[in-house]
Amino acid sequence: MSNLIDDLEKLRDEARTALADVIDLEQLDVLRVRYLGKKGDLTAILRGLGELDASERPLVGARSNEVRAALEAWIAERREALAAHALEERIGAEKLDITLPGRAHPIGSQHLISRIRDEIIDVFIGLGYQIVEGPDVELDFYNFDALNHSAQHPARSASDTFYVRDYSGDEHVGPEPSAVLMRTHTSPVQVRTMQEQKPPIYILAPGKVYRRDVADPTHLPQFTQIEGLVVDEDITFADLKGTLDHFVHAIFGPERRTRFRPHFFPFTEPSAEVDVSCGICDASGCRFCGGTGWVEILGCGMVDPNLYRYVDVDAERYTGFAFGMGVERIALLRYDIPDIRMLLEGDMRFLRQF
Ligand code: PHE
16 A cells, blocks of 8 residues: 555656646646546556555545645646746737838729820810710610711621610511610710700710720720710801810820811711821821821811701701710820720739829
């Protein structure tokens, strides 16, 4: 029996020393298993109990309980101390350096196309124009018929225009429309506006337009146009010229000149295309302007009185002008961007420059 008591005491003393040297919770756990675990030292000693006299067992049992209790208490004590220490160390290591600059959250900014669009809008708001919008998905009546396009006009062909639905083959009762399409220009807003408003009309209609073009350095299948329409008494071509000169100077700078070249549009008569003097060579001719000294920026003309037949405007009393420009193209010219697709590629290194 004294053997077992000795073993218990030896275990207790050894454990006390070992526990005092433990430096972390993992080591502590290893020792706990070694001394108190199911296959541990204490269990091993107690296996000897069976060989003792029944009279001796209670005493050894009591001593072993004391040793177990002592070990458990020391282990708990060490655990608490080690945990507190670990926490302190962690807090020490995690010190916040409040002198570090904060992490910046990048905020978005307006895309170049929207910015130029808004700048153009501002110029015309300054002239008293009202901003209106029309639908991107349009009836062919507004996109073509009411704009004086003949039934055979090439722009109507399926290779030039995105059709949403073509009713022309259907048997249908009632008047046209015969097709729904993605508008190919913002000019249908002219007709919609004249249907709804009486002159004087001074409107600007920005929006997206769609054409079956393959994207290349100067074309996109979807782009942005801005349409202008003025209908009032005594409106002449001089008003159109003065208005567009003002616009060009506001957007490109006062030193730039304009040039009106005769052209044809079904819904204006006379019609013109407007060029701006090349900003790179000052109209002396360079590679950017193809040697001509001029770059085209828009189409325009006097409203063809034929259009007034579709809307309730008195052609004897009123005259008007209209113009339509491509916003992306104006962005290219203003910033000497060589390829229109760069605007839509989403390369931040490019877009951040503006
Ligand atoms: N809608 C024409 C185009 O897209 C431009 C234009 C608008 C021409 C208004 C004259 C008057 O090409």
